[in-house]
Amino acid sequence: MAEYDYDLFVIGAGSGGVRAARLAAMSGARVAVAEEHRVGGTCVIRGCVPKKFMVYASEFASHFKTARAYGWTVDDPRFDWPAFLAEKDKEIARLSGIYVTNLQNAGAELVHAKARLVDAHTVELVGKDRKVTAAKILIATGGRPWVPRDMPGVEHVITSDEAFHIEQLPKRMVIAGGGYIAVEFACIFNGLGVDVTLVHRGPNILRGFDDHVRAHLAEEMDKKGIKVLLGCQHDQVTKGPDGLTSHLSSGHEVTSDLVLFATGREPYVEGLGLEAAGVETRDGAIVVDAFSRTSVDGVWAVGDVTNRINLTPVAIREGAAFAQTEFYDNPTSFDHEMVASAVFSQPAIGSVGLTEAEARRQHGKVDIYFSRFRAMKHTFAGGDERALIKLVVDGESQRLLGCHVVAQDAPEIIQMAAVALKMGVTKAQWDSTCAVHPTLAEELVTMREKYMPQDLGAAA
Incomplete structure (x- = not known):
């Protein structure tokens, strides 16, 4: 490879690119990474990390309310948005610095610039x-x-990029979108005391998730005062003396102080020179094979720009697999099956495997186990928030095909459930696990009665 300046040049210093670059550099390869913005990518700078801090901040309102029922005196709690932003920005700067340090310690060169392909090697x-x-x-x-x-x-x-830098917390807010980003921000700002209206063109929020999960969370959001307008979208937004007015396709008009569009994300390919290099794209995403190879020899792609599974841990694993294959003589491809995901709504969602609808299409006969209940914490405090747990089981082999949880700690619960489902656990093996009591998660291993559609009313 001596005829080239570098053995590997990475365009983008997000989670996937940094992992690939570090591993490659640690093999002794000459590596450079180009980043046009801050090192850390979407997740660290303008995604999951700062958003999780916002989730934590927004949950305290309900914690204070619950605390009173448990005997605590909570006098006049107040939230300081500018103070929170300052602390959030300090932590993001620290994390971005760690990414830079890790790259440099591995021996990779960091270039602060936008990079554009000239050809397959330039x-x-x-x-x-x-x-x-x-x-x-x-x-x-x-x-x-x-x-x-x-x-x-x-x-x-x-x-969503600008949502982390709003100078003043609005009193009224309209959020356009029904995916996990829109739903998470709706719950965040609602928890911070903002009057939130969510506008979504579809018949229900969270397309792609299990239908019971979608309906359950929509009901819980409504309980918290989030207004959800379905089956409509923005025709235009006008600015007037009272604020911004969202003119909707349904004929409704909603006036607010801030309008946030969280209507999806697209692969960032603008100005990359893909056409010049001959890299194939489909629906705006770079087309790759199981080993992240593009249509051009010498060019690979990982992470959200390929639009496979757009999650940070997936990008990291794809980047690591690329490095193992190309720099450690260890051909590795990441298995995109049975990848767990979380929505940090309130209550949160943890999901792994197939939805009921997907399972019926793919496997025919399936068994469903379903439970909907008030968790112990909320029962004691007189709250009406309900949890939901659902298992999807192959009717023939009895292998678990899906696990879905809606509850305060659902993301923590689903990680361990994902291990079992990835290993092909059967319902009998699952049930043989002794429950941990008293916990919400114990409901997962104590459900014995199969759910039938007419049972939903009773379960509710």
């Missing part, structure tokens, strides 16, 4: 009047928020 560093060559090029540029750019008044809205 990269132009935009604005630096410099071109470099590499034996292998890895694209890991992630995604970015999508907004309807031709919508009248789109200049008045913000996206």
Whole structure:
């Protein structure tokens, strides 16, 4: 590889790109990474990490309320948005610095510039009047928020990228979208005392999740005062003396102080020079095989830019698999089956495997185990928040095909459930596990009665 400047050039210093770069550099390869923004990518800078801090902050309102029922005196708790933002920004800066340090300690070179492909082995560093060559090029540029750019008044809205830097907490807010980002922000700002209206064009929120989960969370959000308007979308946004007015396709108008569009994300391929290099794309995403190879020899891609499973741990595993294959002589491909996910709504969702509808389409006969109940903590405090647990089981082999939990600690619970489902656990093996009492999670291993559709009313 001596005829090239680098053995590996990575475009994008997010989770997937950094993991690949570090592992490759640690093998002794000459590695460079180009990043046009801050090191850390979507997850660390403008995604899961700062959003989780916001989730924690927003949960205290309900914690204070519950605390009173448990004998605590909580006098006049107040939330300081600017103070929270300052602490959040300090922590994000610290984490971004760790990413930089880890790259440098591994021996990788960091270049602060936008990179553009010239051909399969040449990269132009935009604005630096410099071109470099590499034996292998890895694209890991992630995604970015999508907004309807031709919508009248789109200049008045913000996206999830800007939601972490709002100078003043609004009193009223409209959020467009029904995916996990929109739902999480709706719960966050509601918890912080904002009057939130969620607008979604579909018949229910969280497309792709189990239908029981979707309906259950929509009901819980309604209990918390979040107004959910379904079957409509924004026609335009106008600015007036009373704030911003969302003009909806249903004929409704909603006036607010802030409009946040969380209507999905798209692979960030703009200005990458993919056409010049001949890299194939489909629906805006880079097409790759099981080993993250693109249509061009010498060019690979991992993470959200490939639009496979757009989760940070997946990007990390794809990046690691690439490095193992190309720099450690250990051919490795990441298995995208049975990947668990979480929605940090309130209550939160943990999900792994197939939904009931997917399981019926793929396997025919399935057995469903379903429970909906008030958790012990809320029962004592007189709250009406309900948890939901659902198992989807293959009717023939009795192998667990899916596990879905909606509860305060659902993301923590689903991680261990994912281990069992990944290993192909059967319902009998699952049931042979002794419950941990008293916990919410024990309901997972104590459900014996099969659920029938007409049981839903009784279960509720």
